[in-house]
Amino acid sequence: MATMTYRDALNAALREEMTRDGDVYLMGEEVAEYDGAYKVSRGLLKEFGPLRVVDTPIAELGFTGIGVGSAMVGLRPVIEMMTWNFALLAIDQIVNVAAKIRYMSGGQVACPIVFRGPGGAALQLGAQHSQAFESWYAHIPGLKVVMPATPADAKGLLKAAIRDDDPVVFIEGEMLYNVKGEVPDEEYVTPIGVADIKRAGADATIVCHSKTVKPSLQAAKTLAGEGIDCEVLDLRTIRPLDVEAILRSVAKTNRLVIAEEGWGFAGVGAEVSDLVQREAFDDLDAPIRRVHQADVPMPYNKHLEKAAKTDAPKIASAVRAVCYRD
Amino acid sequence: MAVSTDRRAPSTSETRYSAEYRDWLRMMVLIRRFEERAGEAYAVGQIGGFCHLYIGQEAVAVGTISALRADDYVISAYREHGQALARGMSSRSVMAELFGKATGCSGGKGGSMHLFDSSLGFLGGHGIVGGQIPLGAGFAWAAKYRKTDQVSLTFFGEAAANIGSFHEALNMAGLWKLPAIFVIENNGYGMGTAMKRASAIDDFAIRADSYGMPGVSVDGQDVLTVRAAMDEAVERARAGEGPTLMDIQTYRYVGHSMSDAPHGTYRSKDEVEERRSRDPLDVLERRMRELNLIDDDGMAELAAEVAAEVADAVQFAEESPEPDAEQLFSDVYAPNQGTV
Ligand SMILES: Cc1ncc(C[n+]2csc(CCOP(=O)(O)OP(=O)(O)O)c2C)c(N)n1
């Protein structure tokens, strides 16, 4: 096992897949000569040349459409969104074309494409640059939505996304790029649609993904000191959702908290709550609690921003509530 | 329309295409009769949803698509029945798709606006105005990436030339010299909005200058003029010289879709009648008669062939089965990748 950053793990996945398959190319703003706005594509231009690592104008709708078109005729593009906030300009191509082309064509036309880049908030970037959109894409049949939390998952899941024959929305985190972790030396691919228990526990389940995994683990550590043994279940993929893993964990702990970065209304936690109340109502010993961003545009002010965001103390108090320990 | 003369594709009387004239005429007549029959089927509820007919614009599809090779790509908007037929999709598979039947080109899951035949490189049938323009550039990008000499032909209406995707796609196509041909099918209206009420300029060919590609303004009611202009664009694209923007002026004789009258609030009966007086089918027939390539008997034979083909297509569509209930859930994701 080597220790590497999330950023370098993504970079390694891109390099390995581009080496393996000549149909894979990377396109987006600043991906080539600038080495990527967040340096995820560092060195790739030098290695693969300008036909396979392509700088575009600032034209999200246009280059996303070009990527989708090229996928419809058999290439396997990786389209980098500088951040997912800007992908709103391209959502027509993602939702109206990529997600539907197989269905509308009666199965004739596939769209093997990855849309990737950082989503969610960083620090004090204000309302337009701090948004978590996974529930938007997870709403759409025809898309898969993948959100790794660790370097090992980032590498294995990006490789899986590139090999997948369907469009994959792959949401990274700006605050995760520098996170270090162990990454296996040998080649591996992490299957899409499989959640991962990041900490086993018996008293309460915390379902989380991406940037909420770390605060969930921190909360679990705090709560262990209070005699509450948490299971932290990292979804890793939002769609397809690993329904079995969620139900198995709830059957074991009988208590559920769902933590996510984005807004609560119609969020990922709403979907998971619906699933659990329907399929595991009798397993629950307490109402489900959710932790999510405050229902406001993200404020710039440091203190207000902190108040708006999901964090470990908020997750811990939700767990205390489902354990009737608050 | 104020079109600068230097961008005008010259009308031509050359005879180098005369061997193809009968095929062109047959295809244009087929499209006309097919569309008339589709309109009737719509009126009695055999076809549902939105249905946009191509009547009056036949020379555009035939003049452009006839210049392509079998391995080239074609993509269009929702007014694409004529282009699908011109590309060689069978009347049966297109009519059956309009009827929503399992034997339709998209298995009944696409409908009038989403005709596909990947074996012919016909990749839709798109319902979001302008959405197909970057996709067409994407096919051209793939051809360049793979170093093939395939060409990508993208159709869209003149109203779609005012949407953002047009600008983004054409800029990148010009920047990267993609083998793409962008055809503005300029029928003068986007639904009920006349071109002059939607575009700051009325000569779209000028816009090509912004994207470093040639722009050509073409009489879309003369299939020969269309074809000659298209040949030049195809030649450029295949030679690696980059894209072309073609503003092909035509007219739709019918309403925007089946719910819109041919004339009324936004255009007059006189206007429609005046435009109909120069019909693309007549223009070609007259030329063929002058060259003794067809006579009354030949026209009657052609009409009979087409009538039989359309009748057969309708019968096929009527008799075809509906898609199985299981088809509801197929083709959302690739098979054998687990369920979602
Ligand atoms: C983005 C978008 N906005 C609006 C519509 C509704 N709409 C469908 S066709 C149309 C007019 C388009 O006109 P044009 O591009 O000239 O094509 P034509 O119908 O004349 O062939 C409109 C406004 C749409 N389908 N997509």
Ligand SMILES: [Mg+2]
């Ligand atoms: Mg129009």
